[in-house]
Amino acid sequence: MTKKNDTAIRPTRAENYPEWYQQVIRASDMAELSPVRGCMVIKPWGYALWENMVRALDDMFKATGVRNAYFPLFIPISFLEKEAEHVEGFAKECAVVTHHKLEKDENNRLVPAGKLNEPLIVRPTSETIIGDAFARWIKSYRDLPMLLNQWANVVRWEMRTRIFLRTSEFLWQEGHTVHATKQEAIDRTYMMLNVYKRMAEEYLAIPVITGEKTVAEKFPGAEVTTCIEAMMQDRKALQTGTSHFLGQNFARASGIRFQSAMETEEYGWTTSWGVSTRMIGGLIMTHSDDNGIVMPPRVASAHVVLLPILKKKETNDSVMAYTQAIAERLRQQNYHGTPLRVEIDDRNIGGTRNWDWIKKGVPLRVEIGPRDMDADSVFVSRRDRDPKDRFSIQKDEFIGKIAEILDDIQSGLYEKALCFLQENTRDIDDPDEFSAFFTPQNPEEPEIHGGFAWSHWCGSAECEKAVKERLNVTIRCIPFDRKEESGACIQCGKESRGRVVFAKAY
RNA sequence: CGGGGCGUAGCGCAGCCUGGCAGCGCGCCUGCUUUGGGAGCAGGAAGUCGCAGGUUCAAAUCCUGCCGCCCCGACCA
Structure with a gap:
């Protein structure tokens, strides 16, 4: 009847946040690391939470006219090559399938045999293979808009993994749409971002800020990447969902063309958007306390x-x-x-x-x-x-x-x-204050510090990079609701027309 | 992949410096007693000490290599 600890989770958030996170997951019986490097086993209590999230999202997608489909896990390498920026963005982290058979060697160990003529990659995302299908399916403006979603697993060979937040394999949904006009595609991009915002705020009880990514942070191949960003209890930012306006980049790469009402041949305008099991990590780091996870009722595994x-x-x-x-x-x-x-x-x-x-x-x-x-x-x-x-x-x-x-x-x-x-968000105009805000008192064992700094930025990639190198702080987004306001770039002091959100990020 | 830390029972750890029976707490199993709140007593199961070599009469301990995990960087949903 004696109390063993004052808290159920050791260490506490203040003592060691990353370790606390791991222990919360272990104690909750939601998931565990698998024998395969960087991958996780989602246990029933964790999967129930995911299913509730999936159900809510799926209903919201369908309410906007989106239908579900399923595309293959494997993608021919040649498909990824079609869009230059896309290759650049994903090539480094692709798992590659080179063989289709195992044989026993002289030591009775299984070794790959049957080399494939053309290696396949395991999808890191499906723009290219879905683009290929869209190119075949879409002939006329009457086929548009094409609004598809798939629930799937994807693989990105990550160097550093963290359960739910960044695993080599994760579960997600990826929506892919094609539109006859640029404006309609842009509208869809924002519409789906808004669905994500509702999901985060109404279901997960996670307040988010919405905005646009900088060129350095955007999705490879996108014209515009929009995002929802949340603040974790260690005051770092977590991108919880993204929605991309892809322009005609992927339509050109995949040959998605249609005949318009004017009888002209046009390229389609595409979007893609996704949220993943990472949201579970966000939920944990937003609400949990030193006694473990706190599940918001709307998605809780049990009420x-x-x-x-x-x-x-x-x-x-x-x-x-x-x-x-x-x-x-x-x-x-x-x-x-x-x-x-x-x-x-x-x-x-x-x-x-x-x-x-x-x-x-x-x-x-x-x-x-x-x-x-x-x-x-x-x-x-x-x-x-x-x-x-x-x-x-x-x-x-x-x-x-x-x-x-x-x-x-x-x-x-x-x-x-x-x-x-709100408590950990502030406008910062003074460069020294900016540096101090993002610098821990004790660099050996950094305490929880920082937050969201709304500061001016001149718009140059150089300044963005300089801040990142100096403080490991990135521009999380150019918020949609920022005021038009002139100021001095926090890095170079040059003219800026508005604030952006700087933070350390997951 | 670079810098740092760590791998010993399911979890948390001691033992390693100075080589000599593999330990502790919690959990687990059995029995009894308990029961409005992380129970008590008694008994018990569970570890090729991350892996592979090497040194040695003897290795968790010393040496070499590798693997994995965590933190900090580069990359990212």
């Missing part, structure tokens, strides 16, 4: 866990029956269009059970014992409150109000994250 207190043999059966009955009624409740997700944990292991669910981040824990049963009540704890902060509530009232409580947790998480973002 509520029922914990029967099985104290005495003579009451156990009735407590279980009471618990089951509550579970049934809860499952009939509708929460934002889905049935409530209810878990029951009847393991008789004392307080450990409670802490397991804290570490798993379930929004509501409901303890149900003989006393509650006698009073026709339940004993409730919220994951957004202290573990000791619990209250008794009439069973019927709880069932009636659970959606309201979950919404309160959801909005509270968003508000808290928004406050954090």
Whole structure:
């Protein structure tokens, strides 16, 4: 009955943020590293979260007219070569398949045999192979717009990996659209970015800023890359989603042409947009505390866990029956269009059970014992409150109000994250202040520092690069909602017409 | 791929300097006692000490090479 630690996760965020992140994931039972370098196994509790995110996004995509399809994992190398910038951007991190067969050697070890005539790459993204299909499918303006999405895994051979945030293989969706006009493609680019913003803010309770990437940061081959950027609790930025206007670059590369109403032959205007399992990393680093992950109710793997207190043999059966009955009624409740997700944990292991669910981040824990049963009540704890902060509530009232409580947790998480973002965002005009903002007090073991600096930038790639080399700070985006305002570039002092967002980034 | 740190039971670690039975805490299993909050007692299972060589009567410990993980850089959703 003694408390082992004051926090369930060691080290704490303040002590060692990266290690804390790893431990949160381990403790939550969401995922683990696989034997394959840089890859992860997503366990049921983590995959349930992903499925909820997928469902919400998929519904939003379909509401805008997008349909799902599936394209191959393997892409001929020649396809990647079609767009020069695209090659430049992805060639370094492609996994390449060179053989199609294994044979045993003299030591009975399996070795690759059957060399392929043309090696295949494992998709790092599918613009080229989808472009090839679009070129064959699209003949006329009547075929447009073409609005497709695929849910898939992709592989990017990363040097440094971090579970959920950057893995060699990850799950994502990639939307690909073709339009008859430039404006329509641009509109689609912003429309999908807005879907991502809604996903982040309404479902994941992660406030984001939206904007455009600089030339140095944009997607290889894109005309314009737009993004949503969130602030993690270590005040670093995380790009949580991107939407690209590809101009006619990929249409020319893949030969996506159509006959217009005027009977002229035109190249299509394309977009692509994606979010990945990286969002899970963002969710963890936005909401979790020193007791583990905190799942926002809208996407939580489960909304509520029922914990029967099985104290005495003579009451156990009735407590279980009471618990089951509550579970049934809860499952009939509708929460934002889905049935409530209810878990029951009847393991008789004392307080450990409670802490397991804290570490798993379930929004509501409901303890149900003989006393509650006698009073026709339940004993409730919220994951957004202290573990000791619990209250008794009439069973019927709880069932009636659970959606309201979950919404309160959801909005509270968003508000808290928004406050954090605002507290650690500032306009900086003085170059010395800028440097100090991004320089830790203790360079040996850097403490949590920095944040988002809205500062002036002259627009030159040189200044952008200089800031990056000097402070490891990049321009996260040119925010859409920036004011027209003249100022002096934080690096060179030359004329600037508006602020951009600088931050250290994942 | 460069600089730094670390690989010992599922997790966290001690042991290594100075070679001599592979340990501790938590977790796990069994039994009893407990039970409104990370339980107590007793018993138990679990590790080719990251891998491969080398030195030695003897290697977790010393030497060489490799692999993996974490942090900091370059790259990136």
